Amino acid sequence: MAEEVMNNKQIILKHYVEGYPKESDMEFKNNSIKLNVPEGSNVVVLKNLYLSCDPYMRNRMSKLEGSYVESFTPGSPITGYGVSKVLESGDPNFQKGDLVWGMTGWEEYSIVTATHSSLLKINHDKDVPLSYYTGILGMPGMTAYAGFYEICSPKKGENVFVSAASGAVGQLVGQFAKMLGCYVVGSAGTKEKVDLLKNKFGFDEAFNYKEEQDLDATLKRYFPDGIDIYFENVGGKMLDAVLLNMKLHGRIAVCGMISQYNLKKTEGVHNLFNVIAKRIRMEGFLVFDYYHLYPKYLEIIIQQIKAKNIVYVEDIAEGLESAPNALVGLFSGSNVGKQIVMVSR
């Protein structure tokens, strides 16, 4: 097989990050890559199509020890979930031309092993956008599904509050809760997102937390009888206000704390005594523990998308060059819906 050397644009993490990440923490680099599978190797050569920007990636930009994720390697490309096309494969489970999703590099082409990248083959239904495998049909979708159904113990008629509600996970949690017959309120950081929550995702109510002076009073306004279920994506002050407004035997599914990831010292949470007084169950979870449910989830959710019972909003940045800006934007909330980067169609 002739060696095929290609130009390979990459997004490199320059150094570990403290505080808010900046575009200048990353650099755009032209590299080259041999697209062949070496004799006897089981690697898979990928052409990356869509890359996913997810809040957990902020943690990987820091120097971590013994965390649930590994640090990125300074000087190397950022890695994350993506949708790719197989160009060559030394792995018998994948063939040239296959569409796959899993962990890949922030670059045009990546060479990965299927197990290390958790590669899954996509059986592409043309009625559903391929990019959805970075979101509703991928990790964020499974996160919403496992978090809501497995952790929240939801019941019809319960009061559900979702923070970061227009994001990749939140928009789905709210829709799942509405389908179950819950009263659902979401918070987000712009008027545009609040409108989306109410008009597109069908939340009963939504508010812009940046315009609220007193989150406790805000929550009392939307939940005069209290909150049964809080789907936690932000942490800090919002969690403190929620604790004051939980109902007896309420449940808090702790999915993320995006408001805290860029702080050198996190905000203290002061109202934890409510966990006792209200007998609250507060439970953290990671999607990795629930992938055994993925085939079932995928089947259900594709039906729901096609039946138009569930909608999904993506914010697509065009071109690999736009990836640093897109990732950094997650932490100021500049994305509207699930943030992805289109590398190639």
Add this chain to the structure above:
Amino acid sequence: MAEEVMNNKQIILKHYVEGYPKESDMEFKNNSIKLNVPEGSNVVVLKNLYLSCDPYMRNRMSKLEGSYVESFTPGSPITGYGVSKVLESGDPNFQKGDLVWGMTGWEEYSIVTATHSSLLKINHDKDVPLSYYTGILGMPGMTAYAGFYEICSPKKGENVFVSAASGAVGQLVGQFAKMLGCYVVGSAGTKEKVDLLKNKFGFDEAFNYKEEQDLDATLKRYFPDGIDIYFENVGGKMLDAVLLNMKLHGRIAVCGMISQYNLKKTEGVHNLFNVIAKRIRMEGFLVFDYYHLYPKYLEIIIQQIKAKNIVYVEDIAEGLESAPNALVGLFSGSNVGKQIVMVSR
């Protein structure tokens, strides 16, 4: 029936309390009481024998709204769990001479209704001290039992940490965990208590948190592999250190936060992100939700006491006059074991 008017010494809450309670927040008062049951009334007239000092009583000294407990009434006697003898009864379920436990007043004689006071008749086994119904055979015992078995999901061989471990609840949780074959470490605030934990209650290890500069390092020393179960009695800095040392899928039973009850602003808890990364379940509970298990618990625990598989340490203050000092002492940790007040033998 002739009216019998008796002198009735009482401990009165003078006013709502802010910060640490002081003896001077309470006053000793001589009052009088008619010990008769009015015609047609279902009240029960009690002679109080033992009164219980419990940390939750601090909350009742504050002005509360919509809390899980009611405020004490300034100008009226403090109320709490106690062991009493029935002098007269208008309630067909109780007879003169019965021994009972339930909510009573901090006074020599109280007139209560059985339902409002949750009065339960004591079938007194002479091999077990009557005072135990304020502790191991009463509310704190049920708290330890429900918290450990119903909330912690304990398994043999797991690593268990108990704070305020020599207290009314903690000493039992540690012994329950040892009986199940767990590795158990407790924290307390004096050398005497630490010795008690190791030598009397059979904890594997124990430490004086007041002598530790860095609780995170301390916990790493006692739990190099991490903590599976934390039985939380103190809150604040200890909780923050524990969160750094929990194992994956660890459980935190949130029973109390005594270190926080006297603070105008509670300490902030900063390490809650670990709830996600380690998939921790943190669950608050109140004993009131578990009293359906009480008959079963009582049967088991009396057997265990008589078989000397379980020991219980009480700190008995003599005389109603000593009650304010005993209650205040809970919050500086001056009690060694379950704090009670003996009003009358």
